[in-house]
Amino acid sequence: DAGVTQSPTHLIKTRGQQVTLRCSPKSGHDTVSWYQQALGQGPQFIFQYYEEEERQRGNFPDRFSGHQFPNYSSELNVNALLLGDSALYLCASSLISDPRSPLHFGNGTRLTVT
Amino acid sequence: GDSVTQMEGPVTLSEEAFLTINCTYTATGYPSLFWYVQYPGEGLQLLLKATKADDKGSNKGFEATYRKETTSFHLEKGSVQVSDSAVYFCALSSGNTPLVFGKGTRLSVIA
Numbered sequence: 646d647a648g649v650t651q652s653p654t655h656l657i658k659t660r661g662q663q664v665t666l667r668c669s670p671k672s673g674h675d676t677v678s679w680y681q682q683a684l685g686q687g688p689q690f691i692f693q694y695y696e697e698e699e700r701q702r703g704n705f706p707d708r709f710s711g712h713q714f715p716n717y718s719s720e721l722n723v724n725a726l727l728l729g730d731s732a733l734y735l736c737a738s739s740l741i742s743d744p745r746s747p748l749h750f751g752n753g754t755r756l757t758v759t
Numbered sequence: 760g761d762s763v764t765q766m767e768g769p770v771t772l773s774e775e776a777f778l779t780i781n782c783t784y785t786a787t788g789y790p791s792l793f794w795y796v797q798y799p800g801e802g803l804q805l806l807l808k809a810t811k812a813d814d815k816g817s818n819k820g821f822e823a824t825y826r827k828e829t830t831s832f833h834l835e836k837g838s839v840q841v842s843d844s845a846v847y848f849c850a851l852s853s854g855n856t857p858l859v860f861g862k863g864t865r866l867s868v869i870a
Contacts, residue, residue, distance in 0.1 A: 649802075678857060687763075687848055687860030688803070701857060735802055737858075744855045747793065750802040 647672055649751035651736050657757045658726050664756060666721040670738030671749045676700075677719040678748065679711060680735040688735055694719050695741050723756075731758045761786040765849045765861035772839055772868050780834040780864045782823075782849035790851040792816075792825050792832040793858070797846045806834075806847070839868045 650669045658664050670677050676695045680688035690703035694713035713719045717738075723730055733755050737748035766781040784792065791810045795803040807816030812827035821836045832849060849861040 680858075685862070687850075687862045688858075690857035690859075693857060703857065737803075747805040747808060748858060750795075750804070752800070752802040 649736055649738050649749050651734075651751035651754050653754060654752070655755045655757075657759060659759055660726055660728060662726050663722065663724045664726060666723075666734050666736075666754045666756070667718070668721070668736030668738075668751060669718045670736075674738035674740050674749065675717050676739045676741045677713060677717065678737045678739070679719070679721045680737065681705070682733040682735055682753070684732070691721070726758045728758050731756060761790065761851060761853060761856070761859045763849050763851055763859055763861035765847075765864055767862070768846075768865040770864060770866045772866070774841055774868055774870050775838045776868075778834070778836040778839045778843075778866070780847055780849075780866070782832045782834065782861060784830050784832065784849075784851050786830075786851055786853055788853050789827075790853040792823070793850040793852070794821070794823055794832070794834050795848040795850060795860075797848065797863070799845070803848065839866070841868045841870050844868045 652667045678693040679691040682688040692702040693700050697713045708724045710722045733753040735753045736751045762785045793808045794806040796806045807818040809816040809825035815824045823834045846863045846865045848863045850858045
């Protein structure tokens with residue numbers, strides 16, 4: 646049973662560029678959430694996708710956007726990259742019908758903006 | 760809004776020492792409480808959880824009790840091992856709201 650998988654594992658981009666990160670949820674899960682974890686900090690919620698729509702959003706600018714596909718996989722897009730966007734981006738999956746079940750996290754994508 | 764405050768690290772202990780990592784929370788309603796662990800180079804793994812007051816979550820020798828009266832969920836282990844070295848995050852969720860994490864506490868266990 647595959648858990649949450651994310652790609653790529655590491656990425657280096659230049660300021661102003663755009664980036665796309667990918668996530669496949671745990672088998673049987675239908676909801677994907679994205680978190681940003683800056684160095685030395687706890688994860689911060691970016692947004693959550695279910696049924697191919699954004700259901701909840703944290704305090705992140707519109708430069709951060711996402712998408713969910715019919716197979717429940719998801720992408721996180723960040724435009725006009727800033728140095729402050731350098732972080733570990735974590736994807737987590739869950740089942741919408743069981744809100745008290747824990748999130749399952751992937752190993753993350755380490756984004757470095759230079 | 761909801762928030763989690765956990766003790767700042769790093770915490771350095773000798774093997775077989777007793778561990779306590781303090782966590783307090785602020786939330787409306789009755790949140791579920793979680794401890795997640797992050798090993799070097801990896802994502803977060805759920806360590807234990809509690810969903811209502813006085814519940815005790817436990818796993819791999821770690822324990823935490825949901826204390827509504829003190830709004831706390833302190834993590835404890837009686838005898839730590841080198842393999843427990845990691846970053847520990849306290850978190851909460853109220854119903855369908857996203858997880859809110861503390862800043863994390865780095866634990867280093869030396870042999």
